[in-house]
Amino acid sequence: MNLVQPIGIVGMCLGLFLSITTIFLMRWVKLPLTKDIIVGTLRTFLQLILVGFFLEYIFAVNQWYWVIGFLIVMILVAAHTAEQRLKKYKRLSFLPDISFSILLGSAFTLFWATQVVIHVHPWYHPQYVIPLAGMVIGNSMNSAALALDRFYGEVSQLKPEIETLLALGATGQQAAESPLKNALMAAMIPNINALMVVGIVSLPGMMTGQILAGESPLNAVLYQIIVMLMITCASAITSVLSVKMSVKKIFNSAEQLILEH
Amino acid sequence: MRQPILSIQNISLVKNNHPILNHITATIDPKEIVVISGPSGSGKSSFLRLLNRLEDPSEGTIDFHNQPIEAYSPVELRRQIALVSQTPIMFPGSVLQNFQLVEQINHRPHQSAVFYEEKLQWVGLPASCLNQEAQSLSLGEKQRFSLARALLNNPEILLLDEPTSALDPEASTHLLNAIEALNRDHGLTIVMVTHQKAHGAHIGQQFWNLKAGQLTTHIAVPSAEGGAS
Numbered sequence: 001m002n003l004v005q006p007i008g009i010v011g012m013c014l015g016l017f018l019s020i021t022t023i024f025l026m027r028w029v030k031l032p033l034t035k036d037i038i039v040g041t042l043r044t045f046l047q048l049i050l051v052g053f054f055l056e057y058i059f060a061v062n063q064w065y066w067v068i069g070f071l072i073v074m075i076l077v078a079a080h081t082a083e084q085r086l087k088k089y090k091r092l093s094f095l096p097d098i099s100f101s102i103l104l105g106s107a108f109t110l111f112w113a114t115q116v117v118i119h120v121h122p123w124y125h126p127q128y129v130i131p132l133a134g135m136v137i138g139n140s141m142n143s144a145a146l147a148l149d150r151f152y153g154e155v156s157q158l159k160p161e162i163e164t165l166l167a168l169g170a171t172g173q174q175a176a177e178s179p180l181k182n183a184l185m186a187a188m189i190p191n192i193n194a195l196m197v198v199g200i201v202s203l204p205g206m207m208t209g210q211i212l213a214g215e216s217p218l219n220a221v222l223y224q225i226i227v228m229l230m231i232t233c234a235s236a237i238t239s240v241l242s243v244k245m246s247v248k249k250i251f252n253s254a255e256q257l258i259l260e261h
Numbered sequence: 262m263r264q265p266i267l268s269i270q271n272i273s274l275v276k277n278n279h280p281i282l283n284h285i286t287a288t289i290d291p292k293e294i295v296v297i298s299g300p301s302g303s304g305k306s307s308f309l310r311l312l313n314r315l316e317d318p319s320e321g322t323i324d325f326h327n328q329p330i331e332a333y334s335p336v337e338l339r340r341q342i343a344l345v346s347q348t349p350i351m352f353p354g355s356v357l358q359n360f361q362l363v364e365q366i367n368h369r370p371h372q373s374a375v376f377y378e379e380k381l382q383w384v385g386l387p388a389s390c391l392n393q394e395a396q397s398l399s400l401g402e403k404q405r406f407s408l409a410r411a412l413l414n415n416p417e418i419l420l421l422d423e424p425t426s427a428l429d430p431e432a433s434t435h436l437l438n439a440i441e442a443l444n445r446d447h448g449l450t451i452v453m454v455t456h457q458k459a460h461g462a463h464i465g466q467q468f469w470n471l472k473a474g475q476l477t478t479h480i481a482v483p484s485a486e487g488g489a490s
Contacts, residue, residue, distance in 0.1 A: 163315055164350040169340040169414055170366040254314055255335040 004213055016041070055130065064124040071133050075102050078141035085145040089152050097245045098148070098238075102140045105237035109136055109230040117226055135206060135227055136234045143187040143235035144242045151183035151243050155250055155259050162257055172251030180243055187239035191232045198228055264327060266291040266418065266450050267312065272321030274307055274474075281307045282318070283474040289467070291417075294444050294451045296465035304474040305454040306347065309420040312452065313342040325418075340367065343416035347423040347454075349403035351395035356381070356406060359395045363413045380409040385435040400427040405436060412443075419443065421453040437464060 007015070019041045026033040058066045079099040086094055110133055114120040120128045155162065158179060165175040198204060199221075206227055210220035250259045265288035274282040282304045289295055297305050310316045312323065314335050323330045330338055352359050360377045364370065378388035384405040390398065398406060404427050411419065421440070425433040441464040443449045453465070470478035 160346070160348060161350050161352070164346065165366065166315060166335075167313060167339055167344040167346070168363050168366060168411070169336055171336055174366050254317065254331070256315060256317070 055126070058126050058130070062126065064122070067124040067126050067129055070126075070130060071106075071137075074133060074137050075099055075106065078102055078137045079144075082141045082145040082148070086148055086152070092152075092249060094148060094242075097242050098141075098144045101144055101238040101241035101245070102137060102234075104241060105140050105234035106133060106136045108237060109234040112233075113226050113230050131206065132227065132230065136230050139191070139231040140234045140238040143191070143239045146190070147183045147187035147239035147243050148246060150186040151179050151246055152250075152259070154179035154182055155257075159257060159259070166255060166257065172255045172257075173247060175257075176247045176250065180247060183243050184239055187243075188232075188236060191235045195228055195232060198224070204228070263290050265289055265324075266293075266326060267452075268324040268327070269312075270322045270324070272311060272318040272323060274304070274311065274316070275319045281474050282311075284321070285474075285476045286321075287469065287476060287479065289418075289450060289452065291450055292444060292448050293467060294441070294453065294465045295467040295469060297452065297454045297469045297471060298456060299471035301456060303471040305456075305471050306422050308471065309344055309422055309452065309454060312418075312420055313339050313344045315344065340414040341416055342418040342420060343411040343414055344420040345404075345407045345411045345422060345424060347426060349400070349407040351398065351403055351406070354395060355392050356395050356398070357391045359406070360410060360413065363410055367414060380412065381406070384409045384439055385432060401429070401432055404428065405432075408436070408439075416449070418450045418452065421451065423454055423456065425455070440464065 019037060023034050023037050026037065054070075058070060076099060079095055079102055082098050082102075083094045086092075110129065113132060114125075114128055115123060118128065155176065161178070162175045166172070194202070204224050204227070207220045207224040210223060211217055250257060252258050267289040269285055269287045269289075272282060272285050273280065285308070297308065299305050307316070311318050312330075314330055325333065325338065325342065333341070352362055354362075357374065357377060360380070361371050364372070374391060378391055381388055381390055386402060386405050386409070390402070390406070395403075395406070404424060408419075408421070408424060419440075424440070425436055428436060440451060440453070444451050444464070466482050468478070468480040468482070469476055
C-alpha cells in the first residue's frame with residue numbers, strides 16, 4: 001500500500017511562502033488585500049486543523065448521532081453563509097427556506113449515493129458520509145445563493161413586467177415565471193459547465209485527494225463521477241426549492257407584488 | 262336609479278409615511294366615461310392601481326357591483342377591471358405572441374390571426390404589425406397595442422393611464438374616438454387619466470381633478486341617457 005508523504009512543520013512553513021507571494025503580488029498591483037489574505041490564511045489553518053481533530057474524534061467514536069449532528073451543523077452554517085450573500089434584501093428572512101432546501105437536496109443525493117450506489121456499511125460510516133456531504137452541501141449553498149440573488153434581482157428589475165402580467169389576469173406564479181427560469185439557469189449553468197470540463201480542464205479536489213492518498217486513479221475517477229452527479233442533482237433540488245418558496249414570498253394573498261427592500 | 266358599477270368610499274393611500282391619496286369618495290356608473298386630470302404626482306396612477314387591486318388602499322373601501330373588491334378573486338377582478346399603464350410593456354416575441362401570451366395566462370385557446378389583426382386595426386395599427394417584433398414598435402404604437410391587448414379579456418371597466426401621452430394629435434384623436442366607440446358600442450365603463458384637461462374633454466361624462474391626492478373638482482355632465490349625475 002502506498003503511504004502518503006507526510007507534510008511536517010517545516011513543510012507547512014514553507015507552504016506559507018505561497019501566501020507571501022500572493023501578498024506581494026497584490027501589493028504590487030496596489031490592491032488592499034494584505035489583511036484579508038493574512039486573516040484568510042490564518043483561518044484556513046485554524047479551521048482545517050480544528051476540523052481535522054474533530055473528524056479524528058468522530059471517526060474514532062463512530063456513532064450515527066455524531067455524524068448526523070455534524071451534518072446538521074454543516075447545513076446550518078451553509079444556509080447562514082448563503083443568507084449573508086443576500087443581505088441586501090434585508091426585509092426577507094431566507095434562513096429557514098435555504099436550510100430546508102439544502103437539507104432536502106443533500107439528504108436525497110447522499111442517501112442515493114451512499115445507500116443505493118456505494119452500499120456504505122454502517123449507513124452512517126463517517127469516512128464516506130462526511131466528505132461526500134461536505135462537497136454536496138457546499139455546492140448546494142452556492143446554488144441557493146446564486147439562484148435567490150438572481151431571482152430577487154430580476155423581480156426588482158422586472159417589476160413593471162410582472163405587474164403588467166398581473167393586470168392582464170396572471171397569477172403571481174405565472175407572472176414570476178421569467179425571473180424564476182432565469183434564476184434557475186444562473187444556478188445550474190456552473191454545475192453543467194463543471195460536468196462538461198471535468199477531467200479536461202479541471203481535476204476535482206476529491207479525486208486529486210484520493211490519488212494523493214494512494215488510491216488507484218480509476219477508482220478515484222468512479223467516485224468523482226458519483227460526486228459530480230450528486231452535486232448537480234443536489235444543486236438542482238436546492239435551487240428549485242428555494243426559488244419556488246421565494247415566489248410565494250413576493251406576492252400576498254391578493255396576488256400583489258410586495259417586494260420591497 | 263342606476264346602481265354604480267364602482268363605488269369609492271373615503272379611500273386614502275399612504276406609502277412610506279407619505280400620503281398619496283387623501284379621502285376620496287366618488288361613484289362611477291356603468292357605461293360612463295370618467296376623465297381624471299391633475300398635475301404629475303397628484304396620485305392619478307396610484308388611484309387606478311387601487312381600482313384593480315395592484316395595491317390596496319390604506320383606508321376606505323371600493324365596491325364593484327355593490328360588492329367589496331376584496332370579495333372577488335384578484336385574478337378575476339383584474340380580468341373585469343383592466344388596467345393599461347402609461348408605460349407600455351412588451352414581452353419578448355412578436356405582437357402576435359404578445360397577444361397569445363394573454364390567452365395563455367388566462368387558459369384560453371389562441372384565436373385566428375384575423376381576430377388579432379382586427380384588434381390592431383381597431384386601435385389604429387396596421388394588420389401588418391402582427392408579425393413584427395413587439396419591442397420594435399414605437400412608443401405610440403406600443404400604447405395602442407397595450408389597449409388592444411387589454412381588451413382580450415373582455416373587461417367591463419377599462420382603466421387607462423395617459424393613453425395618448427406618446428401619440429401625435431392625429432393618432433390621439435383616432436384613439437380617443439376608438440375609446441368612445443368602445444364605450445358606446447360595447448358598453449365599457451372607462452376611467453381615463455390624463456394630465457391635459459383637453460384630452461378626453463369631448464367624450465367624458467365625469468371630470469375629476471386630483472391635486473396632491475385630493476379630489477378637488479368633480480363635474481358631472483348629464484348624458485343623453487341620463488347616466489351621469
